[in-house]
Amino acid sequence: MPKTNISPPTQHIRGVLAPVVTPFKTDLSPDRERFIRHCQWLLSQKCGLAPFGTTSEANSMSAEERTALLDALVAAGIDPSRMMPGTGCCSITETVALTADAVRHGCAGVLMLPPFYYKDVSEEGLLRYFSEVVQRVGDTRLKIYLYHIPPVAIVGITPKLVERLLKAYPNTIAGMKDSSGDWNNTKTFLDAFAETARAARSFDVFVGSESFLLANMRHGGAGTISATANVNLAAIYELYEKCSVVRRGERRGDKKALAVASASTTDLEDQQAQLNAVRQVFSSRKFPSMIAALKQAIAIYRNEPEWARVRPPLIELTTDQAKVLATDLKAIGFAMPGIRTKGHS
């Protein structure tokens, strides 16, 4: 394993976070009870929660619906220090309201999309947007993770923007999620902000797909916030944890740990390949979207057909597509450990 950037210990949230899928009732309203149960299961598998992300269909919900769901999670006893809710909307007013709410609840941080309606906006405009949000929330507990997902939001986060934001708000800009799907882009951010990582504070880079988890961990990254963590979290967490053990050994200059690390390189790569195989099933073009496929899988494995429902403009898998998904998952021996299947076993 190559030399990694050494980060000082922090209280920041790290590891594997699930952008929690949101179950809907027949009338398309969020199903709070089912949502809470899924969050509890994710936490039991050592997964952090990033509710209200792209996979959560957060932008298909109103700000009020999101606020009510976060309130419900906290009321149900879900630990806010393991949550990084998505709060970025197109308007400063809504972003501030959702962000202030997350801070009030004591969430570990917020995952913030840039305003995504206008395209080709300037770096200066984005700087002013995020600055307004930070100043209006006005709370030293606020930790912002910038959300870079150009295939969906089109508007992205550039290294120069991060540099300016870190300079202006060093204690608030805590990291980012890179869902560009481009490892070179992730590496650019890791390289650019390595110095920061060695300094008293860290800028934590999460990859938006576990297919880059090993690479990210080898270069000082903080983990992954990935759609498939909704179903495959245990395996993803295992790879994350092994990488963390190696990193801790390196940090201590522990020769034994480094020898183990060197020997286990093939193991780690095998494990990464297994994660990729699972991801490949869900991201297949055979299905209308990965989000719908993930929900369909939960519906199958929990034996709760209600889970399959999505809000338009997304669409569910057809009955035939659902059968194909079940077959494909069975073929790779996929399982969701620890879930209590309704009406089964």
Place this chain on the structure above:
Amino acid sequence: MPKTNISPPTQHIRGVLAPVVTPFKTDLSPDRERFIRHCQWLLSQKCGLAPFGTTSEANSMSAEERTALLDALVAAGIDPSRMMPGTGCCSITETVALTADAVRHGCAGVLMLPPFYYKDVSEEGLLRYFSEVVQRVGDTRLKIYLYHIPPVAIVGITPKLVERLLKAYPNTIAGMKDSSGDWNNTKTFLDAFAETARAARSFDVFVGSESFLLANMRHGGAGTISATANVNLAAIYELYEKCSVVRRGERRGDKKALAVASASTTDLEDQQAQLNAVRQVFSSRKFPSMIAALKQAIAIYRNEPEWARVRPPLIELTTDQAKVLATDLKAIGFAMPGIRTKGHS
């Protein structure tokens, strides 16, 4: 003037509509009084109102802010039958709330963006989205104008989608605004739904830029909903009205009117060229955005510097850019007829 599709008379809103720019106070909250004054001026110049569009920075406002502004307009006596507010958000819940509110106020129609967060969504998904909205609003007075603006929303409106929606909701799907900037696309819609236009009801196509106004009117279009109508409405309306006179003559088979029309072709084209010259100033790459340039022009011509303000991620013109704009507008003899300049004349 070539043969146009003949539409039956309807009560539908037509002509020149301004996607009304939204003035903001120092704290970036909407300035209701200034907004109302601008709307009153637009109406006095025979312009219809399409508040909460792209030019209005509607998506930079919360749903509550939009609702409050529409309430304020109606309370101030602005005629709802001359309004087509933008109500399309990413979520069905917010779109339904804003749309129901517009219907309740008796607005002529609503201009509806497709849900624009997820990209590459299916036609079926968009159909389900709009269907949900129509069914949830559940009001026969609802008239939806679909908003096709692919350079910004990326997600667009296809002829096939319009066909399916018209089939399902013939009395609700009233038309569209085409801001593709591609005349061939507009013509495709005009051609595809000409039969509808000849039938008992009409599908009204508005162009999103007055640079296509003459072409649109020559092919049976309904007018334009254009950013520059915020400042150049009188001239745009003049061209619209002349085209309408010609169309009415054609409809009646009035040979005298047709002869006049034929003779005035050069006039119409000259007038179109003049509109284009004004638009060119505002859309110049010298300025950060057309929206900011339009607001800056209002600030200059009304002598109200507050008008220049935009919400991030948009940015204002610099002092130097504002001077360039003033010079460029003076050079083409631009004027805003009928506005009372504060502290001037």
